[in-house]
Amino acid sequence: MKYTGRIVSLLTGLLLIITWDFIYYFVLHYPVDLKVDMVFTILILFISYYMGKSYDISHTTLAALRTSEERVKLLNEEMQHVLQSIDEVVFHTNAKGEFQFLNQSWEEFTGYTVKESLHKNALHFISLHERHEILRLVRQSIGLHREKTRMDIPYQKRDGQFRWGEVNIKLNYNGNGELLGTVGTISDITERVHNEEELMEMNETLAIESQKLSVAGQLAAGIAHEVRNPLTSINGFLQLLRDEADEKTKEYLGIVFSEIKRIELVLSELLILAKPQSVTYKRINIIETLDHVSKLLNTNAILYNIEIQTEFHERELYIRGDENQLKQVFINLIKNAIEAMPHGGTITIHADFNSHNKVQLMFKDEGVGMKKETLDKLGEPFFTTKTKGTGLGLTICLRILRDHGADIRVQSEQGEGTTFHIMFDGVQSSERKKREVLQR
Template sequence: MAKYKGRILFVLAGALLIIIWDFIYYFVLQYSFNLQVDLLFGTLILFIGYYTGKNYDESNETVSAISKSEEKIKRLNEELHLVLQNITEVVFHTNSKGEFQFLNHSWEELTGYSIKESIHKNALHFISLHERHEFLRVLRRSISEQKEKTKIDFSFQTRSGQFRWGEVNIKLNYDENGELAGTVGTISDITERIHNEEELLEMNETLAIESQKLSVAGQLAAGIAHEVRNPLTSINGFLQLLRDDADEKTREYLEIVFSEIKRIELVLSELLILAKPQSVTYKRINIVETLDHVAKLLNTNAILYNIEIQTAFKQRDLYIRGDENQLKQVFINLVKNAIEAMPHGGNIMIEAGLNEYNKVELSFKDEGIGMKKQILDKLGEPFFTTKTKGTGLGLTICLRILRDHSADISVQSEQGEGTTFSIKFEAAHQQERKKREQTQKVW
């Protein structure tokens, strides 16, 4: 009904006008009745009224539609403004000169500068002086190549004087002549990422140094083995001849010498293991069976020290690819170290299972004396040991074996609370799947 409101009103107004006109024409002025003139006049007035009302209704509909569109646009603008002001990244707009025309509130959180003092200032003003040349070079090259988008990493100084890193993604807008008309884009804070990359680089450098140390230790081991073993054998032989004809006091001294020679031979044997490439055979093995065998092998020795070796396996079948003999050497070394760290007895717990990343995870936990952080940091260094009769090469060899098996090892220890060694292997089915995928890529 509202749609035809104007037409109804104007037609009624026309009818009222006809009635008034007829009243004045026939009753007041006393003119004679003329049906043809009345019909023509009445039809004309009603048509004009209907047409005017129709235009009025259409105008109202147009005004209403415009009003609704304006409300919708206003609501969309408010929502867009809300999004821009609450997004964590800085959103900006610059003119052709690089002067800020718009900034959201994240700008204040990132830089410490207010939006009011930053608007209409050149964006380069907020970039570190030594970075501006490189920033301009990349930007000018992008403009000369008519690129629509570009990304630049840069450092900047906050209002408080703190240096931070940002990543800017820029959308370049051009006019019809191909000239830069302005830019829009976002700025992300990547300071933490840069610091993590620096730490990773430093860590890689440290690992490279440690790897070089091991390489040098291996080369030294090969030289020591050849240069020392032969004369040591001769010395040992002649000392045995002297012992046969020596008196009791001399024999006592010679026994000390033989004890030290054996210690030298032990060090040489471990150096040879470290230096000499071992013959390894990688195959699919059930690591649970290997751990079971190690636990049973060392349990008798552990009982002598009032220690019980316990096992807890989440699955009975955990397959990895590796050399079983080498891995047994690692596990035996870890359990022996645990036994030696428990002079007052206790429990050693060996656990195995699949972790949340679908990797085979083993742990060796003791209730021993634990280690200080300074000792933990040096674990695995050649010739570093806390034992009075140790060579400092056992754990170094274990780490090399685990590295050859692409395994990760981590150590947690607290003084007086014991130590836990955790080892993570890639599951056999995962390795086999990757190998198949690589083969398919080749073909």
């Protein structure tokens, strides 16, 4: 009860007064003095009340203090549970940089136990090579009285494994601006650093490839300019010589003319690669384009005992592009497939529309296939496995597909054939839109 102390104290005072009066008047037979009795009684009751009140207040205060202690203990346990449960390392250091607190994640991050790491300097766990740079950054932050600083540091785990950590530090100062200590977190960013390194390597590779294409374009323009004009003159004079030559010389000149045509072919492909072509992007039905190309090359395929099969699940698959350029790509891919199948076989052309609004094309042959080394160099300017190839046909195809925003993937196993997968952004037909609305 709230007033327990006061009640007990007053009852005790009354008992004391009654006992005193009994002894004073009935045992010792002193005369009754009401004034003295009244003052004595009031004084005893007053003292008893305030003693009881003091007891009640102190009892309430102690109860509240015990409740607060329990709450603080509970909050501390919850805080410890949270700190020990999070994946990041949480640390606290004094002004000297010695660890005063580390959560359990420290052991997973470094391989060192929390017990053996406490009261050791944080720099102890960093390599000597990095230690000076980190110390310089920390001192610079302290000198500028920064409250926060961040740094990426490499460190070595106990088992010798190298990792990367992102350290976020909060610096605490006293009223005089002197460092009291730090609190902070450490996050494992090893995977992110490795991904960034891979991305940089990829960008460097792309830059090299772009530079190669740029050089190829410059070479093409230079070769076309320097070679085509004198080649025309040579071709004209050789025509005059052939008219007056004997049969043996005509035979030799025939070989020369054949090689001149080959030079002109190389020059034409170089010019295509070097000069930007005028293109007109419009909505086209890729099925019609593939039908046209397959029929065009079917006669040539039959001569090599090759069958061109088409697998079109729909008759309308629309994309935006330049039909003439895409025909050039498809013709090149099919011709390459025919040349890769000296003993005959089947070329399969597949087209479909997927759920991601993409038009998927597949050109599959049963030819000799390619080694991994050849596959890695596919599309590089002037790289070819053909005895009479220029090494520019597939380069031009890849440039056209890139200009159309298409994704291309090549699968090939030596002796098992090659498959080209091409994916365009699709443009839905009105019939497809109606069907999808009805299905919903």
